[in-house]
Amino acid sequence: MRAIVISELGGPEQMVLADHPDPVPGPGQVLVQVAAAGVNFIDIYRRSGVYPQPVPYVPGSEGAGTVVAVGDGVAEFAAGDHVAWAEGPGSYAELAVVDARWAVPVPGGVDLKAAAAVMLQGLTAHYLCHSTFPVxxxxxxxxxxxxxxxxxxxxxxxxxxxxxxxxxxxxxxxxxxxxxxxxxxxxxxxxxxxxxxxxxxxxxxxxxxxxxxxxxxxxxxxxxxxxxxxxxxxxxxxxxxxxxxxxxxxxxxxxxxxPTLGHYIADRTELLWRSGDLFRWIGKGELNVRVGAEYPLADAGRAHEDLAGRRTTGKLILVP
Structure with missing residues (x-):
């Protein structure tokens, strides 16, 4: 598969599109063909070394796509299912392995690019105004x-x-x-x-x-x-x-x-509640997800530069 690989922490130039071995799902995991990956500030923090990160690694933690295969013990998902995630290392790639615990079903009628764009920020917005300070x-x-x-x-x-x-x-x-x-x-x-x-x-x-x-x-x-x-x-x-x-x-x-998102989706029931609300609102036209820009994987560095420079609005996504 093709993936962004970071071999040395540093600037956007450290993100290189390269051939990379196809991942294999282990027990409790799903292998997903990535339709889109979200670009987030945490990706920049990890790439630059603000958050220590072993190298080499494939960046990205958010995305959506189609299940290709499932590992042992996975009963909730099957090949062909559409899923999204906010916690799935290695999302800047054509294929990604995601723990089934963190994957959520994407209902029919919700575009996979929108699903990738809404997960991290949508879940964050949800917990902020429903739980941290109930508006x-x-x-x-x-x-x-x-x-x-x-x-x-x-x-x-x-x-x-x-x-x-x-x-x-x-x-x-x-x-x-x-x-x-x-x-x-x-x-x-x-x-x-x-x-x-x-x-x-x-x-x-x-x-x-x-x-x-x-x-x-x-x-x-x-x-x-x-x-x-x-x-x-x-x-x-x-x-x-x-x-x-x-x-x-x-x-x-x-x-x-x-607060931080992880403490508000640690329970899978809570994760499914929040993501279910997001996809229901999107499907009914009650929540507009603005994708500010789409970039091919090869332009991941430019996406990071644009995000860090505050030259963007809405969500940035990478499309393999």
């Missing part, structure tokens, strides 16, 4: 990077739950995308805290969903109402440095949490 009618939420993969999906879900969205973006074009997704208000990164105060009559937002991190952290806390919640789920601008917890006190007895 309800009247909730006022700030959504950072609202024109990105998580942001567009999270905005739609919050609106579906009856919430109000203050969307932050870096350009007018991205603000227009956020409004198309349902955002009630848009703001830049320099003034979103003031906008949140203005929109709420000085009270502040109930919750800030912040995947940007270092550059927005202080202003995000300032945007919250007393006893509001700061949900820090990423750090695209860098990691938040250590800070004095008294900042939460002086800000109004604020809550701060740093």
């Amino acid at each position: 309800a009618e009247g909730t006022v939420a700030v959504v950072h990077a609202a024109a990105g993969g998580v942001g567009l999906l999270l905005t739609q879900m919050i609106k579906g739950l009856g919430g109000t969205v203050i969307a932050t973006t870096s350009s007018a074009d991205k603000a227009a995308l956020a409004r198309q997704a349902g955002a009630d208000f848009t703001a830049g990164y320099a003034d979103f805290s003031a906008v949140a105060r203005e929109v709420t009559g000085g009270r502040g937002a109930d919750v800030v969903f912040d995947g940007v991190g270092k550059d927005t952290f202080d202003s995000s806390l300032s945007a919250l109402r007393p006893r509001g919640m700061m949900v820090l789920f990423g750090g695209s601008s860098g990691q938040v440095p250590p800070f004095n917890p008294q900042r939460l006190n002086s800000g109004g007895s604020l809550f701060l949490t740093r």
Whole structure:
């Protein structure tokens, strides 16, 4: 098979398209012909060495495709089934082996490219507004990077739950995308805290969903109402440095949490609930999955550069 292989950690140039042995499914695994693989910031962190990674390896952890073969002990899937996953190492390839525990069925009528594009960010958006901070009618939420993969999906879900969205973006074009997704208000990164105060009559937002991190952290806390919640789920601008917890006190007895997807899909029943919601909404036209760009495998390096440079909107996918 053809796959992206990284033999040395470093820049995007380390990702090389090469012939690679076909993987073989072991017990409890499925072999999948990959229709599309998702491109995510965690792929960049692993490739660059921010998250230590043994080499050589095939990058990518998210995708969708058609089951080719199953290993011993797999009863839930069979050859020909459509599946998707958010946790499947080696997804930047024509074939990938995925633990059946992490694979979810993709129903008929849901395009496999959309399925690949929605898994990681869709599951993230789902747990953020259904579990970390359960959004309800009247909730006022700030959504950072609202024109990105998580942001567009999270905005739609919050609106579906009856919430109000203050969307932050870096350009007018991205603000227009956020409004198309349902955002009630848009703001830049320099003034979103003031906008949140203005929109709420000085009270502040109930919750800030912040995947940007270092550059927005202080202003995000300032945007919250007393006893509001700061949900820090990423750090695209860098990691938040250590800070004095008294900042939460002086800000109004604020809550701060740093969740991660793995803890919200550790139980397979929970994984199937969240993915089932996503595919049902897609099938009914209630959730729009924006694929910002498709790249052939050979252009994986360019995809990483575009994502890191914030030159994209929606989801980036690689198509073998």
